[in-house]
Amino acid sequence: MANEVVDHGRRRFLTATTAVVGGVGVVAAAVPFIKSWEPSARAKAAGAPVTQSLKKVESGQQLIVAWRSLPVFIVNRTPAQLAALPKQDPRLVDPKSNGSSADQQPKYAQNETRSIKPEWLVMIGICTHLGCVPNYVGEMKPEPFDPDWQGGYYCPCHHSRYDMAGRVYQGVPAPKNMQIPPYHYVDDTTVQIGVDPKGAA
């Protein structure tokens, strides 16, 4: 054995192929471990759609339901609140939700009221600044933070303000309008959050 001539080319080839095959094996073996960090089936199930009846939500009231553990605001907006919406446009960052906030709602909610039915606002109640939950300040009366308050949301963390359609005002830290989740109406008084309407993608 010791006297045989060493075939270096063959040795290099064997070393390289062993290393490559071993490397592929390591990568393949890593896949299950990395995938194990994905949201589990149980977490995804908890992220399943939420169905909510609207029958008992009076005009001007807000209901908070949890969807994917996120607070979802459901508001029955009053005619006065709705009438005030267009008047806010000059003070907003993205009134038509087609600029920086273009991805903050499904296409079917990209309108003046940011909703399917004008009076019903369905929105994820998370401030777009650092993820706090803004307070619902629905009454149209002068507030310390805005003498001309027309109803909306006020974030206690860094004082971001939104109107009654979750559209962010200018001059506050939050960059975008609050997010509208996918949702649709199962019937006239029942809404399902987490599923788009049929035909809309």
Added chain:
Amino acid sequence: MANAFVRWFDERAPGMAPMYRKHMTEYYAPKNFNLWYYFGSLAILVLVNQIVTGIFLTMNYDPSAAGAFDSVQYIMRDVEWGWLIRYMHTTGASLFFVVVFLHMFRGIMYGSFKKPRELVWVLGMLIFLVLMAEAFMGYVLPWGNMSFWGAKVIVSLFGTIPVIGGHLVEWIMGDFLPADSTLNRFFALHVIALPLVLLLLVVLHLAALHEVGSNNPDGVDVKHGPKGNRWDALKPADGIPFHPYYTLKDLVGVGVFLIVAAFIIFFAPTFGGWFLEHDNSIAANNLLTPAQIKPVWYFTAFYAIVRMVPSFAGTAVWGVIAMFGSIAVLFALPWIDVGPVKSIRYRGTGYKVGLTVFVIAFLSLMLIGTDLTDVLFPKLFGADIDLTTWDNVFGRIMTLAYFGFFVFLWLYTHLGWEKTKPVPERVTTHD
């Protein structure tokens, strides 16, 4: 009997005694170490404290979203001496960073990162990085409201990465919000994975150091100086055995450190909300955000950098890049500062000014990150100033100063602008 055992052991593990001598009684360290050289051994002391107290905390801690908060209260109230063990762990975490920051500053000031100690520095930076991950995950475990929202904000930083960001956040949390799965994996990483990595890195850090030998406040290499000392004719004349000389010196440091630590643990364990935040005494609540979300003090300088960099081209990723860059640039320090003189004692005026500006910038970023500027600025400049603008202007200047130090240092040493003083042949305190 004892001799017989030593002989029996020596025959079976002949390498142990020489290894002990190499790293302890025959490791010749420069004789002129000063106060700044306490912090390496103190870091080991705190690491041991964290491991021992951590092991005992796991015995009563319940790593689940439903049970974590209550189990920490249980440790604090019902477990005998549980409060002490937990306060030793939480105080240790903050003091770890105090010690490590001072240790790193020592390395910068005396040029301990320079050739031939680049590897020692890089391994030390890796320790720092792992330590930050360790501290962040430990902070989440009590599952108070600050734990929850801190986790949400910090993990959301990864969400700013274009394209993959959103999915990455879900992958890190294992859910759509910080949840049971997040807490479980952070617990596993905090008590098993990262401590193992940390211990390995500490061993490598010390092994790399002992290979090249310690630097000293004069920045002269005792290995290149005259040979021959009281113990060995071939070893550096300006070196003394690590044991017993520096073990005893370090013991004095340990004594002082333990007095300070004990004072904090017994009289001010929350340190006025700096070591343990008040909002974390409220259980995690995904529908209620604390009034102010800010990281623990040791992260504030880096976190301030995130806040100071504005969104650009429709993404907020630049702030996150700048934050990671502020740490990455430290890794590269041995190749940024190539000045031949190590110690600040013999370096040019430009270096001294630059380092001072760097320290001011770092401390100022800490002020901004802790929101102390929101208290300070109205007192200094009147109550009716626009805080956001002031914070941004001040913070951006300081962010530029932080990075500017490294740019300056590169130009200063690569282009030969530095006018150094003559470096002595031997350490200045030799006899």
